[in-house]
Amino acid sequence: MGVGTNYFPMKLELEPRLKKLVSDEEFKHIEAFPSILRLLLHFDFVQELESQGPTRMQGFGGLSFSRVLDNKKLFLDSETFWVQMNYQLIHLMDFLPIADWSLRLDDTYLDVFAAVHKLLKSCGKLLVLWLHVPHATSESHGFRNQWV
Secondary structure, three states, rough: OOOOOOOOOOOOOHHHHHHHHHHHHHHHHHHHHHHHHHHHHHHHHHHHOOOOHHHHHHOOOOHHHHHOOOEEEHHHHHHHHHHHHHHHHHHHHHHOOOOOHOOOOOOOHHHHOOOOOOOOHHHHOOOOOOOOOOOOOOOOOOOOOOOO
């Protein structure tokens, strides 16, 4: 919520209470999540990262951005950024078509999922293990029959 609707399930003044419930590292990911998702759905962001190539991305120092909720300036260092991208990949799986991927190649979430998966894999940063889906075909948006 909040990404496409600008509806936020939590008021900003509750942030200090949330911070007490999670570690500092977890909070970094929580507060960054909607902003990074918006960047991914814009798609140019993923294409720009991919255009840098895996070698150049190894020197990636991190990402500065504004938080969706209140425009607060945030920064994710490189390691935290790649973990966040894996969280985003897991989240995007919730929105993938259940079947007939080859008939849904215009699906925004499928496009973004494929781009993020490709980026993480090419940069050696894919931490998510995705098991084989028996009914997926090799034509299904460039994925093969193994999901590792």
